[in-house]
Amino acid sequence: MKEIILFDSVEEAIKMMVHRETKRVKLEGNTYALTRFNNDFYFYEALCPHQQYSLLQDQIGIQPEVICGWHGYRFSLEGGEEFDKRCRNLKVQKLQLNNKSALFIQF
Numbered sequence: 001m002k003e004i005i006l007f008d009s010v011e012e013a014i015k016m017m018v019h020r021e022t023k024r025v026k027l028e029g030n031t032y033a034l035t036r037f038n039n040d041f042y043f044y045e046a047l048c049p050h051q052q053y054s055l056l057q058d059q060i061g062i063q064p065e066v067i068c069g070w071h072g073y074r075f076s077l078e079g080g081e082e083f084d085k086r087c088r089n090l091k092v093q094k095l096q097l098n099n100k101s102a103l104f105i106q107f
């Protein structure tokens with residue numbers, strides 16, 4: 001695994017995304033989703049673990065969760081669990097700060 005920096009600082013990330021916004025991220029040929037919730041940022045797979053519906057246009061809830069637009073499954077952004085345990089977890093990482101205050105993921 002390697003560290004991939006997505007933002008040089010929390011301030012930069014906050015300027016580039018609004019609360020509950022989701023952006024598409026292309027990384028090594030695959031598409032992922034990136035969401036801001038308050039001042040936290042989450043990187044996760046772009047397809048729903050249930051039946052592979054895109055999570056890129058879907059709703060972020062009033063807590064750190066993504067709600068799939070097809071069947072309404074709700075996935076916690078703090079660990080990936082589907083709230084009613086109807087399918088596998090969403091693969092999600094919360095962005096972390098490195099020793100230079102950049103936000104990164106392990107990839």
Ligand code: FES
Nearest residue numbers: 048050051068071
């Ligand atoms: S495809 Fe997402 S809940 Fe069914």
